[in-house]
Amino acid sequence: MMQQNQIARLFSTLLSIGLLNTSLAQVTPQKPVAIEVDLSVDKGPIKPIWAWFGYDEPNYTYMKDGKKLLTEISQLSKVPVNVRAHSLLVTGDGKAALKWGSTNAYTEDKKGNPVYDWTIVDKIFDTYIERGMKPIAQIGFMPEALSTHPQPYRHNWKPGDNYNDIYTGWAYPPKDYVKWGELVYQWVKHSVSRYGQKEVESWYWELWNEPNISYWKGTTEEYIKLYDYTADAVKRALPTAKVGGPEVTGPNWDVSAKFFKAFMDHVVSGKNYVTGKTGTPIDFITFHAKGAPKLVNGAVQMNMGTQLRDIDKGFEIVASYPTLKHLPIIIGESDPEGCAACSEDLHPQNAYRNGTMYSSYTAASFARKYDLAQARGVNLEGAVTWAFEFEDQAWFRGFRDLATNGVDKPVLNVFRMFGMMQGNRVAVKGGLAYDYARIRDQSVRAEDDINAFATKDSKTASVMVWNYHDDNLPAPDAPVTVQVKGIPGAKVLLQHYRIDKQFSNSYEAWKKMGSPKTPTSEQIAELEKAGQLQLLTSPEWITVKDGAVNLTMELPRQGVSLLKFSWE
Numbered sequence: 001m002m003q004q005n006q007i008a009r010l011f012s013t014l015l016s017i018g019l020l021n022t023s024l025a026q027v028t029p030q031k032p033v034a035i036e037v038d039l040s041v042d043k044g045p046i047k048p049i050w051a052w053f054g055y056d057e058p059n060y061t062y063m064k065d066g067k068k069l070l071t072e073i074s075q076l077s078k079v080p081v082n083v084r085a086h087s088l089l090v091t092g093d094g095k096a097a098l099k100w101g102s103t104n105a106y107t108e109d110k111k112g113n114p115v116y117d118w119t120i121v122d123k124i125f126d127t128y129i130e131r132g133m134k135p136i137a138q139i140g141f142m143p144e145a146l147s148t149h150p151q152p153y154r155h156n157w158k159p160g161d162n163y164n165d166i167y168t169g170w171a172y173p174p175k176d177y178v179k180w181g182e183l184v185y186q187w188v189k190h191s192v193s194r195y196g197q198k199e200v201e202s203w204y205w206e207l208w209n210e211p212n213i214s215y216w217k218g219t220t221e222e223y224i225k226l227y228d229y230t231a232d233a234v235k236r237a238l239p240t241a242k243v244g245g246p247e248v249t250g251p252n253w254d255v256s257a258k259f260f261k262a263f264m265d266h267v268v269s270g271k272n273y274v275t276g277k278t279g280t281p282i283d284f285i286t287f288h289a290k291g292a293p294k295l296v297n298g299a300v301q302m303n304m305g306t307q308l309r310d311i312d313k314g315f316e317i318v319a320s321y322p323t324l325k326h327l328p329i330i331i332g333e334s335d336p337e338g339c340a341a342c343s344e345d346l347h348p349q350n351a352y353r354n355g356t357m358y359s360s361y362t363a364a365s366f367a368r369k370y371d372l373a374q375a376r377g378v379n380l381e382g383a384v385t386w387a388f389e390f391e392d393q394a395w396f397r398g399f400r401d402l403a404t405n406g407v408d409k410p411v412l413n414v415f416r417m418f419g420m421m422q423g424n425r426v427a428v429k430g431g432l433a434y435d436y437a438r439i440r441d442q443s444v445r446a447e448d449d450i451n452a453f454a455t456k457d458s459k460t461a462s463v464m465v466w467n468y469h470d471d472n473l474p475a476p477d478a479p480v481t482v483q484v485k486g487i488p489g490a491k492v493l494l495q496h497y498r499i500d501k502q503f504s505n506s507y508e509a510w511k512k513m514g515s516p517k518t519p520t521s522e523q524i525a526e527l528e529k530a531g532q533l534q535l536l537t538s539p540e541w542i543t544v545k546d547g548a549v550n551l552t553m554e555l556p557r558q559g560v561s562l563l564k565f566s567w568e
Contacts, residue, residue: 032479033450034430037463039486041427046455049380050366050418051077053402054084054136054333055388056341058103059096061085061124063391065406072408074131076419080202083128084136084332084384086209089183090170091144092154094120096391098341099157099166106143106183114179118190129195136330136384137191139184139230140208141170141215146180148172149217159346163339164214173218173226181229181274188237197238204242204330205234206286210249212259220259224266228273231281244284247332251287251314252306260287260314264321284381285324287314288333291361293349300352300472302336304365305443311369312440315376328381334369335386335400336361344398354396354404354507356558357472358411359499363560364444364468366418367453370425371436387411395517396507404506407524408531413504416533417464417497417562423457426486444470448557450478461487463563467555477554482563485548489567491541492549498536500559506531536561 053073060066073081085101092102103120128135144150153169174180191200207230209215211223218226227245234243246263250256267282289310292303311331319325336352344350352358366383373380387400396404402412433447449468454461467478501508509530510516513523542549555561 032481033432035428035432035450035452035463035465035480035482036430037452037454037461037482037484038427038429039454039456039461039484043425043427046421046423046425047381048077048079048418049369049383050385050415051079052082052084052136052330052382052384053388054384054386056086056099056101057096057388057390058085058087058101058124059094059120060389060391062127063096065389065391065403067127068406069389069403070127070131070133072412073402073415074133076412076416078419078422080132080134082134082136082204082382082384084138084206085124086138087141087170088121088124088138089143089187090141097156098159098390100155105187106145108145114182114186116183116186116190118187121187122194125191125195129199134202134204136204136206136332138206138209139187142172142174143183144169146174146176146183148175159341159343163342167214167217171215171217173222177225177229177273180226181233184230184233185237188234188241192238197240200238201240201242204244204284206243206247206284206330206332207231207245209247209332210288211246212248212250212256220262224263224270225273227263228280232272232274235281242283244282244286244330247286247288249288249333250290250310251317252309252312257313257317260317264317264324268321268323282324282327284328284330285318286330286332289314289331290333290338291336293337293352295349296471300349300357302352302357302361302470302472303443304336304361304439304470305441307334307336307365308368308372308436308440312372312376315372315378315380318378319376325377326379328379329373330381331369331383333386334365334383336365337400340386340388340400341390347398350398350400352472353398353400353411354409356410356499356501356505356560358409359414360466360468360558360560362411362414363417363453363464363466364439364449364451367451367464368436368439370453372440375436385415395519396510396515403531405524407506407527409507410499410505412531413499413533414560417499417560420562420564421453421455421462421464422460423455426454426456426461428452428454444468448475448478450480450555452482459566459568461565463565465555465561465563467557467559469557472558475557477556480553480555482551482553483548484551484563484565487544487547487549487565487567490544491567492544493539493566494542494549494551495539495564495566496536496553497533497562497564498559499533500556503534503536504530504532
């Protein structure tokens with residue numbers, strides 16, 4: 001194998017004779033990175049904040065690839081996975097389309113009397129419950145019969161159209177808040193009747209989506225009023241139910257922060273629109289955080305710092321309310337950018353989605369969410385990855401999804417890795433270039449972010465190691481040493497899983513096939529196999545010396561390894 005100094009000389013030679021462009025040459029070879037994991041330094045239980053997923057199109061839930069993916073998501077986690085979907089109260093025929101969904105849960109007869117039909121909502125939630133999953137029951141959007149501005153209602157947006165075309169009659173306040181409250185009450189009562197009180201008590205009922213932008217065509221005060229009527233209805237139907245909001249997006253944006261604080265002020269000291277008393281019920285707090293990729297000289301450049309600043313500001317706002325600081329926080333959407341349905345062919349900055357850049361970004365960013373929450377002293381419960389699947393679309397079209405045509409993409413394997421990490425977090429240190437604060441403030445624009453996240457329980461330890469950079473440019477593999485201290489016993493079994501261009505990567509397998517538009521059944525079987533999490537090498541028993549083991553590996557840029565140690 002070529003040594004690091006040889007690689008550096010080769011880069012220099014290629015540059016001098018003009019065979020390497022400047023942008024690539026600026027990527028200097030990595031120095032060896034030493035990572036130290038100490039199993040004896042306990043940092044408290046690991047909350048499975050990664051076991052949360054969501055998507056725009058609720059009717060995909062019970063379609064063929066939707067069911068398949070939900071089954072796989074449910075199986076990658078030891079704990080129940082939480083699922084959030086838009087449009088659960090939208091009027092329509094239940095046909096799926098991009099950025100659209102409907103259930104026809106609420107209509108009115110000719111005399112204006114409510115007509116409730118839970119058939120499609122039940123079909124969606126049944127699919128979750130059958131798999132042991134938990135709904136984040138998003139209360140929205142506005143049924144056509146209740147909207148103050150019902151027409152136009154059904155949009156026909158497609159990639160390339162003006163994104164603002166999606167905001168139609170479903171985004172407006174109700175013409176009758178009492179009828180709205182009754183709708184919510186009936187939904188919760190129906191859910192208890194169908195699934196049982198204990199089950200529904202484990203759900204999260206949350207109001208709307210991103211009301212600080214065009215998803216809500218009302219004012220901030222009208223959202224607050226809607227929340228009061230919603231929370232009152234949920235609690236009347238099931239006093240022990242969990243209700244929350246406000247699902248604002250981008251708290252680091254002053255407009256969003258203003259909305260967020262107005263809502264929180266009302267929760268603490270506002271006059272309730274329903275009861276006339278001070279404050280309103282809230283059991284958890286939600287907001288969204290997104291990154292901002294762009295093209296630089298034809299290559300994708302991510303911006304993890306933008307996402308972490310949103311998260312940090314959201315945590316800061318919650319922490320500023322002493323009576324609410326303890327409440328669980330759910331980052332209702334937590335992603336590298338904003339539009340899952342905006343495909344790579346029309347938005348080339350989204351080209352990160354099919355390959356390993358999405359998986360390494362996910363590993364590196366989730367680890368920092370724990371650190372940000374700890375630094376602000378808040379209670380982070382979950383971070384929703386807003387990615388699912390898009391039924392019957394072209395293969396690897398570049399949507400932000402976890403699978404394409406039933407074949408898992410590399411990013412899903414990071415969640416499989418997280419699902420194998422149990423017990424308590426333990427200390428990670430060493431010659432590491434970044435911590436959460438540096439990435440929040442500067443993103444990852446200098447050295448590669450080569451770091452780890454580690455856990456331990458009574459019989460196992462797991463170390464996730466990643467090599468991430470914002471720039472999707474070629475770079476030499478990084479030599480990494482991992483020392484794990486505090487291991488009991490004389491021998492441990494090591495299983496080394498890997499996501500890179502060769503392993504756990506259906507996209508690279510598809511490209512090697514010639515990127516077929518219509519793969520054969522044999523090719524699909526091969527792609528399905530390539531989409532699973534794979535071992536880098538065979539499992540091996542390693543001798544422990546003085547309670548420690550030392551490993552050396554070469555980790556490609558945008559690669560992720562999981563080292564799982566087991567002992568008797």
